[in-house]
Amino acid sequence: MTAPVDVVRSASGSHSLPVRFTSAVGGSPRPRRARTGAVVGVLTVAVAAVMVGAIQITANIGYDEARAGFDDALASTESSATVVRQDVEELTADADVAELLVQTDSGILALPSTRDELSAAATAADEVSGPAQDLLGADLPVAGPKPDAFWDLFAASSELAAQTGDLQRLDRDLGDVAPSIADTATRVTDAGIALLASAAEAAPAFEAAHLSAKNDAVVALRNAASAASLTTALDESAVGALVAMQDAAAQVVATEQVELAEKSGPLEGARLEIEAFARSLAPGVLLEFDWNQIVNGAGYNGSMGGLTRWWWDDPDRATIELSNSVAEQWPSERSRALVAHEVGHAISVKCEDMYDSSTQDSIEKWATAWAISMGFTDDANGVWAYGYPPQSYIDAAYGCR
Known part of the structure; x- marks a missing residue:
């Protein structure tokens, strides 16, 4: 270390400066401007990092909101499509049955106007289901996986927003078409049921117009009409009901022609x-008639024969067989009385609890008593063949009509 200079002892009027003011420790100090630049650089990077982080957070939030809106729109559209698809399938099925009914209807029973209305309803169903099928055929968008970078998140959010708009429009369109599908389905069903009801309602008049038909054919027509009148939906059974009615009606005509x-x-x-x-x-009793030369051993030499078969089950029905001589002697009192006796057997299906049907004698006495109660007093009423019935039978017969 250099010794300090003694200023007092130096030359008068002058002094000499020391070579160094400090000890020899340390070198030159670091420039102040370089330190400031480093700080500014660090701050800039920090600010940039914060900004990028904020943008990343914003992008994430924006994507999540867009994805939530997309998911809601997709769920709503899928739900609407499910409902419309089911309605269209049901409408298509109903329309198919309606067309079968139109093709099957022969016009023998149903009113032509009901067939025309059903045909128009089936056509309307095709017109309504077509646009609905087009809507249902649209491909629904699928959201991809969530991106990582904010620029990809922004792009994906924009795409989701556009897809959400498309879904919402499709959802509205599905909602708009749904009522027309329901209305058309109701129209088709109502028209189909109306056609079947028209055919069923025509059955009694058709039966009355063919009185000589066989009982079995008439019973089949009644049963088919009853089943058709209970139809509430259009399906294969509805077509079967119409076919059964028409087949039975055809048999009514065919058996009547034979008779x-x-x-x-x-x-x-x-x-x-x-x-x-x-x-x-015997109103309410379904009667079928057969004619032969000899019936129950009678028919020649002015004699008359009759034979009746009846069934206790529903509907009330019987078959009466008469000899030709009954027609030959018509309308004599003898002929009328014999017919009344046979009808007494037939109408017993309505009054089976009024007499003892366990013996042939009581059965014949009942038929004779019934003829008497109806005012037919000629002995051909059964008195000649079976004797006079008990008064109790005659009294009971007044209640059988």
Whole structure:
């Protein structure tokens, strides 16, 4: 270390400066401007990092909101599509049945106007289901995985927003078409049921117009009409109900033609008058008639024969067989009394609890008593063949109508 200079002892009027003011420790100091620049650089990087972080957070939040909106729109659209798809499938099925009914209807029973309305309803169903099918055929968008970088998040959010708008428009369109599908389905169903109801309602008049038909055919028509009247939906059973009614109606016509052919000839007019007379005595009982030369051992030499078969089950029905001589002697009191006796057997299906049906004698006495109660007093009413019935039977017979 250099010794300090003694200023007092130096030359007068002058002094000498020391070579160094401090000890020899340390070097030159670091420049102040370099330190400031480093601080500014660090701050800039920090600010940039904060800004990027904020942008990243904003991008994440924006994407999450866009994704939530997309998911909601997708769920709503899928729900609407499910409902519309089910409705369209049901409408298409109903329309298919409606077209089958139109093709099947022969016009033998149903009113033509009901068939025309059903055909129009089926056409309307095709017109409504077409646009709905187009909407249902649209491909629904699928959201991809969430990106990482904020620039990708912003792009994905924009795409989700556009897809959400498309979904919302499709959802609205599905909602708009749904009521027309429901209305058309109701129209088709109502028109189909109306056609079946029209055919069922026509059955009684059709039956009345073919009185000579066989009982089995008439019963089949009644059963088919009853089943058709209970139809509430359009399905295969609805078509089956119409087919059954029409087949039964065709059998009614066919069996009547056979019966009329058998009754044709000189006695046809008398036979038909007798059948009408018998039906008038037993309203509500389904009567079928057969004619032969000999019935129950009678028919020759002025004798008359009759034979009746009846069934206790529903509906009330019977078959009456008469000899040709009954028609030959018509409308004599003898002929009328014998027919009344046979109708007494037939109408017993409505009054089975009024007499003892356990023996043939009591059965015949009942038929005779019923004829008497109806005012037919000629001995052909059964008195000649079976004797006079008990008064109790006659009294009971007044209650059988």
